[in-house]
Structures are given as structure tokens and as C-alpha cells.
Amino acid sequence: MSLPMSPDEHLKQVLASFDESVNPRLVEILRSAVKHLHEFTREVKLTHKEWFAGIEYLTATGQKCDEVRQEYILLSDTLGVSMLLEMINYAASEKATEPTVFGPFHVDGSPHRKNGESIVDQTNDTGEPMVITGAVKDTNGKPIAGAELDVWQVQSNAMYDVQEGADWRNMRGIFTTDAQGKFEIKTVRPVDYTVPDDGPVGNMLRAAGRDKWRPAHVHTVVSAKGYIPVITHLFDSESPYLKNDVVFGVRESLIADMKNGKCHYDFVLDPL
Template identity: 50%
Template sequence: MVTKMTSKEHLDEVLASYRECPNPRLVQIMTSLTAHLLAFVEETGLTRDEWMSGIEFLTATGKKCDDERQEFILLSDVLGVSMLVEMVNQKPTDSATEPTVLGPFYRPGGPELSMGDSIAPDDSDGQPLIFSGMVRNASGEPLRDAHLEVWQTSPEGFYDVQDPALDPMSYRGNFTTGVDGRFFFETVRPVDYQIPTDGPVGVLLRTSARESWRPAHTHFLVTCAGYKTLITHLFDASSPHLHSDAVFGVRESLVVDMNHDEASFDLVLDVAGESPVN
């Protein structure tokens, strides 16, 4: 009598198809991905209709992408994958600033400004806010020539790339520290905003009765020769969405008081090669 193939034998057959692959890292990734994906199908008893719904959802996600919109990154964000990738890759030492997600609205090439300048347009109607602090290492030594890239939404809750009324590079600016490592610049208080919900990710959130809000924050990307790049946000302590961030990016250590027109925070960088990764 012929014995019926088991799911384990099926998995082994699929994995064996990679035996000639010359790239060991690709084999490792595909082996793990395949094993988890097949286990997921078996564990949930995935029906044919559910499988097809998944195919249609991913197809719609791809169709929503263009030069301005990246629905797959948004999907990765709301699934918690993007934040975990940062946790796995950035792994700060205890003294260093915690990282969080880069997000889909980062743009390289922001305007290079002088300390004290504003990243907000002159006619911005937001609440004025001054960010200040020091870029330093874990020993407290100020870091000279650290480059800060800063970006946030307008008071209406949109990034420049989302709102045709905003000039390109509005609410963005880059700063370079001097010998004292200090930074200070003007902006307006960031506001809570909703991630885009007019695509398949929005359908997923609504169908799952999930929040689409992100708590008010300003983004920082800090680079300095000899140190690990830091990608993080600073969050407004008064936001009602700190505990329901749609992309799971909030870290307690990154929450700052923005109530008094001033927010102060030191950005602490790890020496390159000091932590387990990078």
C-alpha cells in the first residue's frame, strides 16, 4: 500500500529544491520563510477562499504602490515587521538612544540649515517649538560634525509629499554640530496624524477594528563618522495615541515634554561596531 505524503515530507521536498542554490544566506532565509509559511497554513487550516483573499490583498497592495506611495512598507509597518527589523538591526547599547522606524516619508537631500534656523515655513500656523540638546557618545563626550536630518508633518498632519499646498522640503532640515555637539532649531509642535487609509492597509485596519493614528513625533536621522547611524523619533508626551501607535514605534525613552515651547533631548550614539549588529 502506498503511504500518503505527510506535511513534513512536503516541507522537506520544498526545502530540497534549494539544494543547488549557491547563496547560503538566501538558502537560510528561504528555508526559514518556507517553514514558517507552511506551518502557518497548517496551523490555521487555511481555506482555499482565505488563501485567495490573501492573494487578492497582496495584489491590491502592489497596485497601490507608485513613486510617491509604498503600500508594502505601510503593510510591513502595521504588521509590526518594520519595527522588529530596526530592533534586530540597530540594537543600541544601554546608554545609547533607542531607535525606531524610519517610516515611509524620509527624503534625502533636505535643506542644510544653520543652528537656530526653523524647519517650518514662515507662514506656518503651528505652535512654535524649539528642539535642543547635544549629540554625544555614551561617555558624555560631545560629537562634532554630527549630521542631523529632521522631518515632521505640518500642523495639519501631512508630510510635504502628501500635501500639494506645501512646498517641497517643508518641515525638513539638516543641521551639523560644532565642537560642543549642541543642536537647537525652531519648528512647530508636531501633531498626531493618521497613516494613509485609502488603500488595502486601511481596509485591513478597519476590518480589524484597529487604530490608524500615530502619536505626534519629529523624526531624526543622525550620522557621525566613527559612530552608528541613529534613526529615531521624539514623541510628544501629551499625545493620546502613545499607547496605540498604528506602527508600534513608541519607546518610553523617546517621549519628551513639548508643553512649554521647548523640547530638550540628548541624542546618544554608539561607536561603530560596538553592538552585536553592524
């Protein structure tokens, strides 16, 4: 009588079922995912009940997604995977501006705005007016003219515009640096906010005794022809949540002084 199959032999059989001649990269990813899933299942000795709870959790996560709500991005953010993705995919040198999470609230097609223009379209915004000035430079300190800053931030009511309706647009703009590589953005001082916690991610945070706060920040993607773009934030140095950002996005180099209605920051891009 032959011996029962061991979990290692079982894993080997599953891994061998993927044919790398079909799509080598896909097979590399699937084999690795299966290997780690099997290891995880064995490591925690997953029970049937827990496995089914996991299935229900992922089902609910998908069901929570719609045109403006992306619960899977939020799950990835709060498990630290989104930040890790930025870290391993950012090809720039240490001299360039550090990246951080993209987040779920960027929208394509923000309005192009002139330097000095405000991104606050709602005149009833209660925030403290603030002007962000700075320049985009290369790693030798040379200003980059014509660099683009796609900027977005939370409204002063701690909600992103799109959370108030799919067509709602406020606090967004694309700015272009002038001949000296400088930009000027009128806005309001960003506020701390919580990630949406009325879905499966909120349930996970509560069940695990975790915080749901993001420290006040302004998002931007800085890009220029011939340079590596950076997805990043500027964080308010006075936020009480810098040490426990729910998405693990804070980097020391991205913390800026936003007191007295002013913020100054120079972004640095690496050549391609």
C-alpha cells in the first residue's frame, strides 16, 4: 500500500499543473501565490470555518465596490501592500522624492490650472487658506520647466469630492511648472481623515483593534518628460497621526510645515 500524499507532495502537484509555456509571467505569479497560500494555510492551521469566513470576507469586499468605492484598494492599502508596491516599483535614486501610496481617490482628467490658482471650487469650504509653493528639480538641483503636478486632497469636511457623488469635483488640479521650475497652488490646509469604515475594511480594522486615521496630506503625482514620475504626498507636520497612518504611507522626507497658511516643498525627479 502506498503512503498517503504529504502536503509538500500535494503542493508540488498543484505547482506542476501550471504550464509556463502558455504565459511565463502569469505562471510565475500564480505558482508563487499558490505556494504562499499553501504555506499560510499550513502555518496557521486554517479551519474550515475560518476558510469560509475568509471567502465571505472577500465576497463582501467585492460587493462593496462600485464606480467610486474601491474596497480592494483600501484593503491593499490597510494591509501595507500598496505602499510595498510603490517601494519595489519606484526606480528612482535616493536623491529623488520618496513615493507613497496612490490611494483610491485619484480621478483622471482633473482641470488644468494656472500657477497661483486655487483647487478649492466650493466657496463654502471652511478650511484654513494655504499656499503651496516650490519647484520641481532634477537630482543635480536644476529646475525642470514644464513639469506637471497632478494634485488632489480631501475637502475640509474630511470627505473626498467623489465620496459625495460620482460627478462631484472639488480640490483637484493639474499645475505646470514655469520657466524656473516653480509652481504655486492655492488650497486649504488639509485635515486628518478616516478611511471609509462602513465596509469589510472597517470591520477588519475594528476586529484587529487598529486605527482608521490618515494624517493630513496633499496628494500629488509629479511628472516631467524624460524623468521618472513620482506618486507621493505632502504630510502636515502637526498631524497627530503621523506615527500611525492606517495605510503606512508616512515618510520622514515627505513631512512639511503647513503652519501660518504656507507650505514650501521642492520635488526632485530622477532622469529616466
